[in-house]
Amino acid sequence: MIAYILCTVLAALPLLIYLRNPYFLKDLRYLVNSIYIGMRMGRINKKFYSILDCFLDKVAKHPHKKFMVFEESSYTYSQADKESNKVARALLTHAHLKEGDTVALFLGNEPRFVWIWLALSKLGCPASFLNYNIRSKSLLHCFSCCEAKVLIAGADLQEAVEEVLPTLKQEGILVFILREHCDVDGIESLSDKIQKASDEPLSPQLRANINIKTPALYIYTSGTTGLPKAALLNHERVWMATFVQTIAGVRSDDIIYMYLPLYHTAAFLMGLCGAIENGITIVLRSKFSASNFWNDCRKYNVTVIQYIGEIMRYLCNTPKRDNDKDHKVRLALGNGIRADTWTEFLDRFGNIHVCECYGATEGNIGFINYVGKVGAIGREHFLHKLGFPYALIRFDTEKEEPVRDSRGFCIEVPRGETGLFVGKIGKRTPFSGYAKNKQQTDKKKLRDVFEKGDVYFNSGDLLKIDNEGFIYFQDRIGDTFRWKGENVATTEVADHLLAVNFVEEANVYGVKVPGHEGRIGMAALKLKENMEFDSKAVYQHVKNYLPSYARPRFIRIQDALVVTGTFKQMKVKLAEEGFDPALIRDPLFYLEDNKGYIPMTQEIFSSIAEGRLRL
Numbered sequence: 001m002i003a004y005i006l007c008t009v010l011a012a013l014p015l016l017i018y019l020r021n022p023y024f025l026k027d028l029r030y031l032v033n034s035i036y037i038g039m040r041m042g043r044i045n046k047k048f049y050s051i052l053d054c055f056l057d058k059v060a061k062h063p064h065k066k067f068m069v070f071e072e073s074s075y076t077y078s079q080a081d082k083e084s085n086k087v088a089r090a091l092l093t094h095a096h097l098k099e100g101d102t103v104a105l106f107l108g109n110e111p112r113f114v115w116i117w118l119a120l121s122k123l124g125c126p127a128s129f130l131n132y133n134i135r136s137k138s139l140l141h142c143f144s145c146c147e148a149k150v151l152i153a154g155a156d157l158q159e160a161v162e163e164v165l166p167t168l169k170q171e172g173i174l175v176f177i178l179r180e181h182c183d184v185d186g187i188e189s190l191s192d193k194i195q196k197a198s199d200e201p202l203s204p205q206l207r208a209n210i211n212i213k214t215p216a217l218y219i220y221t222s223g224t225t226g227l228p229k230a231a232l233l234n235h236e237r238v239w240m241a242t243f244v245q246t247i248a249g250v251r252s253d254d255i256i257y258m259y260l261p262l263y264h265t266a267a268f269l270m271g272l273c274g275a276i277e278n279g280i281t282i283v284l285r286s287k288f289s290a291s292n293f294w295n296d297c298r299k300y301n302v303t304v305i306q307y308i309g310e311i312m313r314y315l316c317n318t319p320k321r322d323n324d325k326d327h328k329v330r331l332a333l334g335n336g337i338r339a340d341t342w343t344e345f346l347d348r349f350g351n352i353h354v355c356e357c358y359g360a361t362e363g364n365i366g367f368i369n370y371v372g373k374v375g376a377i378g379r380e381h382f383l384h385k386l387g388f389p390y391a392l393i394r395f396d397t398e399k400e401e402p403v404r405d406s407r408g409f410c411i412e413v414p415r416g417e418t419g420l421f422v423g424k425i426g427k428r429t430p431f432s433g434y435a436k437n438k439q440q441t442d443k444k445k446l447r448d449v450f451e452k453g454d455v456y457f458n459s460g461d462l463l464k465i466d467n468e469g470f471i472y473f474q475d476r477i478g479d480t481f482r483w484k485g486e487n488v489a490t491t492e493v494a495d496h497l498l499a500v501n502f503v504e505e506a507n508v509y510g511v512k513v514p515g516h517e518g519r520i521g522m523a524a525l526k527l528k529e530n531m532e533f534d535s536k537a538v539y540q541h542v543k544n545y546l547p548s549y550a551r552p553r554f555i556r557i558q559d560a561l562v563v564t565g566t567f568k569q570m571k572v573k574l575a576e577e578g579f580d581p582a583l584i585r586d587p588l589f590y591l592e593d594n595k596g597y598i599p600m601t602q603e604i605f606s607s608i609a610e611g612r613l614r615l
């Protein structure tokens, strides 16, 4: 009888657990994975082991396994190793690199991006990944942030390099271009030197002083204000991002499809480094193509894809086909997918586990929605919170600052309420800040949050946590907005607008567009006295200096720009007012693709609102 009762209870136990927490098994798997990662980090800390060491171990373990497929070529782990040896030797001889010298890479997605990074790792040199869309002043600024002595550029970027060459020359920078010859004074060809170099392994002595805290990479973020900022990532931070694939459940027989730019964290850390950690095959593409996406996945037996929200929507917007579900993709890893797109994506392309992640390149704490709950960016887990303390605090969106209580401390919001996400800066959760930018680094630090002397990383993101512990993204505050997966720094755009001769003041902000993720750029301008808005001049300037995602799509002319009591520009109110000509009395302009600014009409507004005109 007792045995019978016991059996019944035991049999009912899973049901009871399930009723209390339907995510029990996934939570348990997360717990096990976290303990595994914690132990690995412990070992890595004790005896330093880099992603490069991990790569070399995989080369030894499966030299003939495919490492990378790109266009018509493919490379095994062993071939990749040899290719990078050649690059390292060419750079050692011709750039005289020493351990610790930073090298800037200005290159699109192609295998050489990876060979060069591996080569630099073999020489103990941090790599700085420049966004290949930037030009002139921004390019020089990014280059100088990381104090690189050497620049390596792709052949198709020679013009951009020549534009800033006089300054680079003045500063004694060695400039290499990935071509076989180059006649320009001050630019050396590199491809010929790589071809001639030996592929013999390099001595680990060359990188003997690298440890877990030394700089590994500089990755640029537009962060909150001004020009791009170089987030400094040490080896510890690189490892933490690398483990995202492990949490997401990537296996050693997976094949990952990578098309996002390698200079960003998503592709480089979560994609490439994670792939190395799991010893898997990468299918690399120079850029996203909606029409080739699924064909590529079928052709290369892709099982894991990376995404940003916009990409998922583009995929959903392609014409439906009979073979939409005919592929082997089982996991999608990324961030920024909206709930409606998520549901549509699953309906249309089948049973794919979408693993939405949240985190900033320079941030110290991130989340992973390992459960696959539609719409959430993460899930609270006690172990995660223990290791990575964070809070959502009350935020005043009018004053654009956290609310403080009578003692001057911040107030944690209750569950279900929106708050500013802040992560405690500590030994295990450091914030390395931005290279050569103390002011911006300090600006991301929030002090005396819950007690005197504590310091938190201010994410600038408003999040919400529901009763089940799922975390939802609500909004981004302050001086940045996201459009097409890129951060747009409002002050940088404003600086460019101010360079136009008739603009007196400029206030740049992002506005929501129905059916689109993120916010599109809009600017409120005050013109100089007795000057007219010259749409051609603004367009020419914006087109010359800003990448397409950062160009203000709408311009609003105001007699005076509204400021706060502390003379900060009001962005929230303007952003809420949007771009509806029926509601806004000020002159409004719309940037028509490849044409220029034209007066905004009700018809354009309706086309956008109804989704007939896609931005």
Ligand SMILES: *[C@@H]1O[C@H](CO)[C@@H](O)[C@H](O)[C@H]1NC(C)=O
Pocket (backbone or CB within 6 Å): 299, 300, 301
């Ligand atoms: C994909 O998988 C199929 C069946 O498993 C196999 O026949 C084919 O060769 C694979 N394709 C590639 C590019 O590896």
